[in-house]
Amino acid sequence: MIDVDPAATAPHPVRTLVMGVLNVTPDSFSDGGRWFDPAVAVDHGRDLIAQGADIIDVGGESTRPGCERTPVEEEVRRVLPVVQALSVEDTALSVDTMRSQVAEKVIDAGATIVNDVSGGLADPDILRVCAGADVDLVLMHWRGQSASMQTLTDYDDVVADVITELSRQVDAALAVGVARERIIVDPGIGFAKTAEHNWQLLRAADAFQDAFADLRVLWGVSRKGFLGQLLAGSRGPRPAMGRDAATAAITSYCALHGAWAVRTHEVRDNRDACETVAALRG
Ligand code: PMM
Numbered sequence: 001m002i003d004v005d006p007a008a009t010a011p012h013p014v015r016t017l018v019m020g021v022l023n024v025t026p027d028s029f030s031d032g033g034r035w036f037d038p039a040v041a042v043d044h045g046r047d048l049i050a051q052g053a054d055i056i057d058v059g060g061e062s063t064r065p066g067c068e069r070t071p072v073e074e075e076v077r078r079v080l081p082v083v084q085a086l087s088v089e090d091t092a093l094s095v096d097t098m099r100s101q102v103a104e105k106v107i108d109a110g111a112t113i114v115n116d117v118s119g120g121l122a123d124p125d126i127l128r129v130c131a132g133a134d135v136d137l138v139l140m141h142w143r144g145q146s147a148s149m150q151t152l153t154d155y156d157d158v159v160a161d162v163i164t165e166l167s168r169q170v171d172a173a174l175a176v177g178v179a180r181e182r183i184i185v186d187p188g189i190g191f192a193k194t195a196e197h198n199w200q201l202l203r204a205a206d207a208f209q210d211a212f213a214d215l216r217v218l219w220g221v222s223r224k225g226f227l228g229q230l231l232a233g234s235r236g237p238r239p240a241m242g243r244d245a246a247t248a249a250i251t252s253y254c255a256l257h258g259a260w261a262v263r264t265h266e267v268r269d270n271r272d273a274c275e276t277v278a279a280l281r282g
Contacts, residue, residue, distance in 0.1 A: 020053030030240035052271035059096030
């Protein structure tokens with residue numbers, strides 16, 4: 001097994017890292033409710049670490065399409081105890097939030113990565129908070145809140161448009177003082193995108209990597225709806241829990257195409273996939 005330091009800022013480590021998803025929510029699309037109790041969530045986080053997660057990504061607000069916002073106090077109530085408890089583990093801790101108030105609190109509690117799926121657009125103060133702290137910042141391509149995002153899928157050329165729009169988000173972060181090497185970019189698979197857009201972005205992984213050549217690239221495809229559509233049977237789309245093999249296949253593909261990290265619900269097989277690709281690449 002190859003150890004990689006999640007705090008190192010080189011865009012292409014010898015092995016792609018695995019960010020394990022820990023959703024402390026009652027309603028996330030694939031695992032909503034399973035880890036809602038803080039003690040159960042902490043146990044699951046430790047389990048993901050034991051399975052090989054390099055980073056744990058704690059989220060307290062579901063971003064599934066159509067979803068309404070979680071009140072800020074409730075988001076803090078969900079994530080803070082889990083971050084506090086996991087901060088003693090020897091694993092990088094990321095928090096999936098679009099809110100500056102939440103980011104401030106979890107940074108104080110030991111989070112080392114802020115994963116903002118809105119890429120600084122939902123609450124621009126989050127950029128200032130991250131600029132003033134010792135954290136990495138994930139900027140994901142985003143066009144609007146979950147309640148409306150699937151109406152925001154008009155693109156001239158999805159690959160070029162995502163690169164242009166995400167570059168603007170990167171520039172906004174740089175403008176308030178976030179250091180370039182602390183920025184991680186993510187194309188936002190499934191966010192304001194149709195299934196075909198997701199496939200086009202994945203096929204263009206090299207172009208995406210080239211456009212952000214000096215930055216780390218994170219991909220989040222795990223169990224997403226377009227995989228359910230791909231694997232649909234006579235009873236409709238394959239349920240989320242049956243999409244892990246497809247997820248691991250895409251993990252291998254992203255690793256081969258230079259991803260810094262993948263964000264996945266299932267960790268063991270995805271870590272194995274990253275190890276295997278690292279061996280293949282020599
Ligand atoms: N996807 C989800 C949530 N957070 N963060 C990043 N950086 N990239 C993603 O693709 C992403 C994310 C939605 O999945 P979930 O509800 O299962 O966590």
